[in-house]
Amino acid sequence: MRNPSPQVRGVLHRWGNVLPLTESTPRISLGEGDTPLVRSSALERECGLDELWFKLESCNPTGSFKDRGMVVAVAKAMESGARAIMCASTGNTSASAAAYAAHCGLDCFVLVPGGRVAAGKMAQAMAYGSRIIEVEGNFDDALNAARELTAKHPVALVNSVNPFRIQGQKTAAYEICESLGEAPDILAIPVGNAGNITAYWKGFGECAETGRATLHPRMFGFQAAGAAPLVIGKPVAEPETVATAIRIGNPASWAGAIGARDESQGLIEAVTDEEILEAYRLLARKEGLFVEPASAASVAGLLKHGRAGTMRGGRAVAILTGNGLKDPDTAVSQYRPDVTRASATLEGVERALGW
Ligand code: F0G
Numbered sequence: 001m002r003n004p005s006p007q008v009r010g011v012l013h014r015w016g017n018v019l020p021l022t023e024s025t026p027r028i029s030l031g032e033g034d035t036p037l038v039r040s041s042a043l044e045r046e047c048g049l050d051e052l053w054f055k056l057e058s059c060n061p062t063g064s065f066k067d068r069g070m071v072v073a074v075a076k077a078m079e080s081g082a083r084a085i086m087c088a089s090t091g092n093t094s095a096s097a098a099a100y101a102a103h104c105g106l107d108c109f110v111l112v113p114g115g116r117v118a119a120g121k122m123a124q125a126m127a128y129g130s131r132i133i134e135v136e137g138n139f140d141d142a143l144n145a146a147r148e149l150t151a152k153h154p155v156a157l158v159n160s161v162n163p164f165r166i167q168g169q170k171t172a173a174y175e176i177c178e179s180l181g182e183a184p185d186i187l188a189i190p191v192g193n194a195g196n197i198t199a200y201w202k203g204f205g206e207c208a209e210t211g212r213a214t215l216h217p218r219m220f221g222f223q224a225a226g227a228a229p230l231v232i233g234k235p236v237a238e239p240e241t242v243a244t245a246i247r248i249g250n251p252a253s254w255a256g257a258i259g260a261r262d263e264s265q266g267l268i269e270a271v272t273d274e275e276i277l278e279a280y281r282l283l284a285r286k287e288g289l290f291v292e293p294a295s296a297a298s299v300a301g302l303l304k305h306g307r308a309g310t311m312r313g314g315r316a317v318a319i320l321t322g323n324g325l326k327d328p329d330t331a332v333s334q335y336r337p338d339v340t341r342a343s344a345t346l347e348g349v350e351r352a353l354g355w
Helices: 011-018 066-079 092-104 119-127 139-152 163-169 171-180 195-209 254-263 273-287 293-308 328-338 346-353
Strands: 037-039 051-056 084-088 107-113 131-135 186-190 218-224 267-271 315-320
Touching (some): 011 066, 011 171, 037 171, 051 171, 066 084, 066 163, 084 139, 092 119, 107 139, 119 131, 119 328, 163 171, 163 195, 171 195, 171 315, 186 195, 186 293, 195 218, 195 254, 218 293, 267 273, 267 293, 273 293
Parallel strands (some): 107 131, 186 218, 186 315, 218 267
Antiparallel strands (some): 037 051
C-alpha cells in the first residue's frame, strides 16, 4: 500500500506501531482517534485541581470512545476471515459496531436491553443497518447471550471482552501523554463494563515503559450509585441509573478495573444520579461541553472530591466518553422548563424575555 496522505487519519494509521497489527490487517478507518484535549474554563478550582483537562472522546466518528477499539476489533475480525460481528450494548458499542460493519461490508447483530437505550444510539444502530435484537433483560443478560451465540455461530464478538477492543482504546492514553508531554496525576473516567479503565491503565503503563511518560496517573473510576458493583464488591442484579450507558451490574473487566485502581493507588467510587445530572448541567452551561449523562459521572466524582477538600491540586484529565446528542430525551426532560413560549412579535418576545 502507498503511504497514506497527511489527510488520512485513524487509530490504525497513527498508532499501528503499538497495536498488534500484521501486514494483512486491513487499514480501515472512519477517522477515529486524535480527539481534542480541552482545558477547563470553569470547574477546575471547584474540583480542587491546579489543572483539569477534558478528553473529548465524543468527537469520534460515532460520537463515543468506542470507535477507537472497534476499528481494531473489526480489522482483526476481517483479517481472520469473519463476515459478521455481534455485540451486546447499552447503545454506544452497538452504534460503533454498526458503523464499522457498514463501512466494511460486514453483517452486524446487536443485542440491546429492551427500552433502555438512549434514542440517539438506537437511531444510529438502525441508520447504519445493523440487525437489532431487543432482549428482555439488562445489558449483563444481553452480554451473556452474545457470548453464547458467538461461541456457537461464525460471528465475531466485538464487546470489550475482545482484547483488540482494549488495544484500540489504550491509544487514548498515548494521545494524552503526547499532548501534555507527560501522564496526568489523575485520570477520571466513568466505569460500566470496565473495559475502558482497563484500557487506559494498560496504555499509561506502556507509555511509562517506553519513555513517553515518567508518571503513572492515579486512576479515579466512577460508577452510578444504582449500578456500582465494583464499589460494593459484588454484582448488582438490577442496576438502575439515569446514565443508561453505564447501567451494568456485573462488569466483564472486573479484574482489570480493580487492578487499575489498586496498582495506581486510585479509587472507584459511586456518584448519585443527582450528582451526575448536576455535573451534566455544569459541563454544558459552564464549559460548553454537552455530554451524555454517563460521561458526566467522572466530573461529578471530581467535583465531589473538590468540595469535600479531599483533592490536593495537581493535574487531572477527565474522559468525556460520549456526546450529549446521544440522549436527547434526558436533555429535554432536564431543560424543557427553561424554554418560554411567545407570539412571534416584537412585543411578544420582549414580554417573554422580561425586557
Ligand atoms: N461512557 C459511555 C458513554 C459508555 O457508553 C460506556 C460504556 C462507558 C462510559 C463505560 O465504559 O463499559 O468500558 O466501563 N458503554 C458500553 C456500551 C457498555 O455498550 O456502549 P466501560
